[in-house]
Amino acid sequence: MKITSAFDSGAIEVLSLDDPANIRLRLRKDNAADFHQWFHFRLTGAAGLPLRMVFENAATAAYADGWHGYRCVASYDRQNWFRIEGTRYHDGQLVVEHVPERDSVFYAYFEPYSYERHLDLVARAERSPQVRLRNLGLTVEGRDLDLVTVGGDAPGRMPVWIIARQHPGETMAEWFVEGLLERLLDPADPVARKLRAQAVLHIVPNMNPDGAVRGNLRTNAAGRNLNREWRAPDPVASPEVFLVRAEMERTGCGLFLDIHGDETLPYVFFSTAEEVPGFTAAAATAQARFIEAFLAASPDFQTTEGYKPGRFGEELLTLASKWVANHFGCVSLTLEMPFKDNALLPDEAVGWNGARSKRLGAAMLDPILRHVATCSQPTLDSAILQETNT
Structure with a gap:
């Protein structure tokens, strides 16, 4: 299982990827400023696995109130993006729970425009x-x-x-x-x-x-x-x-x-x-x-x-x-x-x-x-x- 973001508009920091049920992430700051909230990354090698991804610094995001009622977007083909129902904001952390159907899945804050x-x-x-x-x-x-x-x-x-x-x-x-x-x-x-x-x-x-x-x-x-x-x-x-x-x-x-x-x-x-x-x-x-x-x-x-x-x-x-x-x-x-x-x-x-x-x-x-x-x-x-x- 791998997470990568070295592509156009990619942004995430990976803290721990040892356990699919406890993936620890951080929202990456803008390159020359402290703003952070955008994320966009690819996860591979996890088809059929119940994933639990925790964004640990969600509470310090630029607009932390925006996490209430928010649902992460995901796509397998980068053309069709859907919302993940298992998204919640709890105790200052954004938690995304998802079982990907395929071995390559993209997650983002909103549908990207490359x-x-x-x-x-x-x-x-x-x-x-x-x-x-x-x-x-x-x-x-x-x-x-x-x-x-x-x-x-x-x-x-x-x-x-x-x-x-x-x-x-x-x-x-x-x-x-x-x-x-x-x-x-x-x-x-x-x-x-x-x-x-x-x-x-x-x-x-x-x-x-x-x-x-x-x-x-x-x-x-x-x-x-x-x-x-x-x-x-x-x-x-x-x-x-x-x-x-x-x-x-x-x-x-x-x-x-x-x-x-x-x-x-x-x-x-x-x-x-x-x-x-x-x-x-x-x-x-x-x-x-x-x-x-x-x-x-x-x-x-x-x-x-x-x-x-x-x-x-x-x-x-x-x-x-x-x-x-x-x-x-x-x-x-x-x-x-x-x-x-x-x-x-x-x-x-x-x-x-x-x-x-x-x-x-x-x-x-x-x-x-x-x-x-x-x-x-x-x-x-x-x-x-x-x-x-x-």
Whole structure:
């Protein structure tokens, strides 16, 4: 019996593997910071054996409250991931009990989204004549920071910015972007066609590829939490934010969405902008209209549960969506998805997963179109005709 994690997003520390009924593990910290909660590893040679895996330092994880009601995910083929019912948090330890059916099984905190899949996603997107793929620059470790731009720079088109995975362990965020891009680039989808005709969408599928490959929970390779870097990004320690923010200054921003996952709350919700200095009545009306449209587009989304006011305190304007709301004065929201399940529409087999995140991403096109159509004035017919002819 062996445990390995020397692969893309792999992360675990093995303390003892002598007894299948008492496997002792530790959650590994981010490479340059103390955050720990993400895990992803492969266990081999244990088909049919009753396993009891104990994560000894679960109580000191970044969001220990998130273990309550959490169920580990597992896969035999790395394509189909399921939840392990025998998961519980007890006396400060996360305990996972499972009898694997095969000799090779992968366990993870949430369904992974590999860097190879990221590269496939942006390459697939670039095949569309509607897409321009750009490398904004390099990350701390020299990886490409990819920007997918959909739609041209014709006058009057609203610039829409969507970024994902500032926190690399929140893999549901890139699953969301995959679903959004697939629908947005569908030549037969009428919502996508109309949106492409009226807006230019700038999409960063993975803000933190270094952290993603390393198996970090929240930070980049330099140990920076990118979603606390927006007020004054360091071009050396947080080039990912520095580069994206500079491009946003060039293009302008009429709508901003920052896609995340929340370890604790079993809901899909927005973190909104009411606390941002300069938040106006007009901004409140536009934000409410966007939220209403998303409620209509997806029953997975709700507005009852979410973050309490004052959560971010003095850090407020270091967060992406809060800085953008203050700087550009546009609708600017952080979307949170659960690591566990959606309590409104639970799925016992898979909980919240990649496929559900993709569907939510596809549904986001509807409120984006409503926002763009409400706030923009250009006539669409000629733009749609031009796209059809090209």
